[in-house]
Amino acid sequence: MEQFFFYFISAIILIFSILTVVGRKILRVAVYLLFALIGIAALFFLMDYYFQGAVQLMIYAGGIIVLIIFSIMLTSNIDLKFERVSRKKSMASALLCGTGALITSWAILTFDFKPSGLPPLENSMRQLGFSLLGRGAGGYVLPFEVITILLLAAMVGAIVIAKKQKNE
Amino acid sequence: MTKLYLLLFFILGVSLVGVALLISYLFHPKSTNPQKAEPYECGIKTHGPSWVQFNVGYYLFAILFLIFDVDTVFIFPWAVVMKDMGVAGLVEILIFFVVLGLGLLYGWKKGALKWE
Numbered sequence: 001m002e003q004f005f006f007y008f009i010s011a012i013i014l015i016f017s018i019l020t021v022v023g024r025k026i027l028r029v030a031v032y033l034l035f036a037l038i039g040i041a042a043l044f045f046l047m048d049y050y051f052q053g054a055v056q057l058m059i060y061a062g063g064i065i066v067l068i069i070f071s072i073m074l075t076s077n078i079d080l081k082f083e084r085v086s087r088k089k090s091m092a093s094a095l096l097c098g099t100g101a102l103i104t105s106w107a108i109l110t111f112d113f114k115p116s117g118l119p120p121l122e123n124s125m126r127q128l129g130f131s132l133l134g135r136g137a138g139g140y141v142l143p144f145e146v147i148t149i150l151l152l153a154a155m156v157g158a159i160v161i162a163k164k165q166k167n168e
Numbered sequence: 169m170t171k172l173y174l175l176l177f178f179i180l181g182v183s184l185v186g187v188a189l190l191i192s193y194l195f196h197p198k199s200t201n202p203q204k205a206e207p208y209e210c211g212i213k214t215h216g217p218s219w220v221q222f223n224v225g226y227y228l229f230a231i232l233f234l235i236f237d238v239d240t241v242f243i244f245p246w247a248v249v250m251k252d253m254g255v256a257g258l259v260e261i262l263i264f265f266v267v268l269g270l271g272l273l274y275g276w277k278k279g280a281l282k283w284e
Contacts, residue, residue, distance in 0.1 A: 001171040055241050063234040070230045129249030132242070133257050141260055147242060148267035151235055155271035158231040159280045 005046055013039035024082040026072055034065045051125055228280055239268055 016036040023029040037060040044053035121127070135141050206213070246253070246261050253260075275281055 001175065004175070005171060051244070054244075058237055058241065059234075063237040067227075067230045067234055070227050074227055125245055125248040126252075129245035129247075130252070132245050133249065133253055133260050135256070144242065144260065145263055145267075148264050151238060152267055152271045155232065155235050155268075156274055158235070159228070159275050159278055162228040162231065163278060163280060 002046070006043070009039050009042045009046065012036075013043070024084070026082070027069070030065065030068050030072060033068070034061055037061045037065065051128060225283060232275065232280070235271075236268075239264075 013036050016032045016039065019032040020029050020036060023032055037056065041053045041056040041061060044050075044056055131138060132140050132144050242264070243261070246257060250257060
């Protein structure tokens with residue numbers, strides 16, 4: 001049953017990823033990308049990584065896609081169709097992508113994965129919360145607070161750039 | 169076992185919609201005329217494409233939304249262990265909020281939240 005779901009979701013991700021690359025209408029391509037990202041969230045849920053799945057849905061499917069769609073709508077030529085790629089070019093890129101996929105899968109399949117022997121980590125929100133806010137050994141409270149500085153910098157930078165563009 | 173339920177749920181959901189569409193396709197009266205394809209029954213037809221360039225202001229709001237979206241990700245684990253962490257956790261999250269509040273304050277001051 002689990003295997004069936006894995007292959008089913010993987011097939012959906014693959015189909016929509018390919019559609020994202022070969023699609024010629026830009027807004028539709030954004031929606032294909034959305035479906036591919038939702039499929040990845042489904043894979044996380046399948047592996048019982050609920051928090052990661054929720055984050056994937058919230059940040060990628062909810063945030064990044066909104067940003068991409070907004071940026072598409074802000075450009076003037078939305079209904080512009082991409083030019084049809086010449087056969088030679090598409091063949092060359094397909095060959096390149098296929099080779100990359102082959103090398104990657106070969107590396108994964110031939111690598112000798114050894115179980116570490118360590119007890120499996122408890123994967124729960126509680127464990128995550130304790131680690132993130134813990135101050136003792138294995139606690140990540142300093143990175144947790146430093147992240148806010150990073151986010152603050154991102155926010156200020158975004159505002160500065162966007163305001164500058166608006167004034168011009 | 170839950171995965172089996174999920175599969176049943178999925179099949180049932182797809183077939184419900186599919187059967188509803190199929191039944192309506194089988195029974196609906198088939199008639200086509202040019203009036204049917206018009207966007208409105210009455211009124212003026214639209215001129216030009218409906219795609220217009222959106223206001224740049226939306227983009228700023230989208231970026232701010234994304235950043236606060238990332239914030240919520242970090243707040244979730246705290247919310248789960250809030251009671252166990254006690255005052256220490258509260259102080260840690262307060263620092264988190266204060267720094268982010270500075271960013272919001274900056275945006276407010278710069279007029280990024282104002283709609284133009």
